[in-house]
Amino acid sequence: MVEVMTTKVPLGVSACLADCPVRYNSKRFDALGKMGRERADFAITPVCPECMAGFGVPREPIHLTGTGQEVLAGEATVENRHGRDVTAQLVSGAQACVDALERAGVRVVILKEESPSCGLFKAKVGRSRRREALGSGVFGAMLAEKGWFLIPDNAFDSPLTWWDWRRRMHAWLWLSDRQIAANGDLTAAWHVIKFVLQETGRKSADEMGRALAALPKHASLSELEALRAKMLEMLRTPTTRERAMSALWKTYSHARKSGTLEGVDLHDLTVRSPEVRRNVTTIAEELIGLERISFENDLLFGTTPVLYRERRRLKARDESLGKISER
Numbered sequence: 001m002v003e004v005m006t007t008k009v010p011l012g013v014s015a016c017l018a019d020c021p022v023r024y025n026s027k028r029f030d031a032l033g034k035m036g037r038e039r040a041d042f043a044i045t046p047v048c049p050e051c052m053a054g055f056g057v058p059r060e061p062i063h064l065t066g067t068g069q070e071v072l073a074g075e076a077t078v079e080n081r082h083g084r085d086v087t088a089q090l091v092s093g094a095q096a097c098v099d100a101l102e103r104a105g106v107r108v109v110i111l112k113e114e115s116p117s118c119g120l121f122k123a124k125v126g127r128s129r130r131r132e133a134l135g136s137g138v139f140g141a142m143l144a145e146k147g148w149f150l151i152p153d154n155a156f157d158s159p160l161t162w163w164d165w166r167r168r169m170h171a172w173l174w175l176s177d178r179q180i181a182a183n184g185d186l187t188a189a190w191h192v193i194k195f196v197l198q199e200t201g202r203k204s205a206d207e208m209g210r211a212l213a214a215l216p217k218h219a220s221l222s223e224l225e226a227l228r229a230k231m232l233e234m235l236r237t238p239t240t241r242e243r244a245m246s247a248l249w250k251t252y253s254h255a256r257k258s259g260t261l262e263g264v265d266l267h268d269l270t271v272r273s274p275e276v277r278r279n280v281t282t283i284a285e286e287l288i289g290l291e292r293i294s295f296e297n298d299l300l301f302g303t304t305p306v307l308y309r310e311r312r313r314l315k316a317r318d319e320s321l322g323k324i325s326e327r
Contacts, residue, residue: 001298003174003192006311008043012101012109014118015046017153022048024061031110034156038166041308045104049117049139053086053093062086064116064125067135068142078116078138090117094139098146106148107176108169111140113152120144120152149173149236159284164239170306171196172235175228183215186224193231195302199247200237208234241283244303245274248287251303264297298323 016023017031032039051057066076071087078087094117101109112118119137136144143150149172155165171193180186190212197205211227239247252271255261269289272278287303294301295309298321309317 002294002300002304003306004295004314005170005174005306005308006314008041009108009169009173009308010105011042011044012097012104012106013044013046014110014112014115014153015048015051017110017112018044018046020046020048022051022057024050024055024057024059026058029112029153031153031156034162043104045101045106047097047100049090049094049097051093052096053089055086055089055093062090062116064123064137066125067123068116068119068138068140069135069144071138072141072145090138091142093117094142097139098142107173108149108151109143110151110153110155111137111143113154115140120150158280160241160244160280160287161238163284163287164244167304167306168196168200168235168238170304170308172232174306175232175235180224180228181221183217183219183224186227187212189228190231192300192305193235195247195251196305197231197234199243199303200239201234204234241280242274244287245283247303248283248290249273251301252290255299255301260299261293264293264299266293269293297321 013032016027017029019028019030019033021028032044035042050059050062055062060080060082062078062080064071064076064078070076071078072091077085078090080086111120113120114122114124115137116123117137117139120140121134121136123135123137123140135141140150149169151165151169155162175189175193178185178189180189190208194205194209197208208227208230211230215223215227248271267289269286271286271290290301291304291307293299294304295307296317298317
């Protein structure tokens with residue numbers, strides 16, 4: 001059966017992505033608007049480390065002399081356009097944002113990529129900001145040290161990329177919170193998420209399967225937690241269009257052949273083979289359609305093993321299936 005989360009996900013977000021005019025030039029982006037109705041599934045906390053640093057709006061742009069990781073290590077600085085060192089202010093502002101997110105119970109944050117403060121996977125380094133460096137901005141680096149699930153704003157580039165980040169986020173939160181006290185607990189969790197991990201990285205997933213099989217009969221908690229940590233790290237890896245299409249077709253075909261979908265209302269869902277060319281929006285619609293069928297019929301599909309639904313919807317679903325909800 002599909003795993004269902006019923007508590008809204010506390011979500012941190014770079015404030016400029018939440019339609020707040022806090023960029024250095026007073027501009028803003030409505031990136032969260034691309035969520036549509038899904039936005040109501042989150043408890044959103046917008047933060048801006050540069051505002052919390054006291055730089056104001058509008059403000060002089062800042063640049064890094066190294067990556068955010070190097071700034072936090074004392075090996076690089078943050079400067080404004082006049083060359084003034086504002087490292088201490090930005091680090092303090094970033095820490096204030098972390099504190100606010102912790103008070104809100106946040107463990108998932110969407111960040112403005114390439115920002116000297118919020119950049120996640122790459123930062124612009126130097127006064128011209130034309131040199132990209134592998135590394136985060138200062139706030140992004142600070143959040144990475146927390147071990148939270150971090151999402152770059154390019155997750156909204158297409159419906160398919162957002163679908164992928166969302167489903168891995170839900171799986172990451174579910175696995176993080178799951179009680180693991182014995183081998184069987186971890187193995188059961190693995191069987192829920194393994195298809196996502198096989199899709200995004202077959203080699204590492206196979207290695208994980210072998211590591212689980214090699215555990216002693218009564219593994220210590222430290223051994224179990226070490227493998228859980230590796231699974232959580234693997235869930236950070238994005239899929240590709242080709243892999244998502246292949247997984248979609250494999251999941252759907254298996255369900256049809258096994259009789260799982262016999263008598264199930266498919267809501268006119270049509271899933272086409274990977275050889276059929278279609279755009280990412282259509283692929284995402286097919287995957288979301290499969291999620292709907294998964295929830296309504298309490299079926300576990302490997303493409304999205306963990307879903308969020310409001311408690312009232314889960315209760316109504318269980319009543320329609322003649323079940324007593326224990327969630």
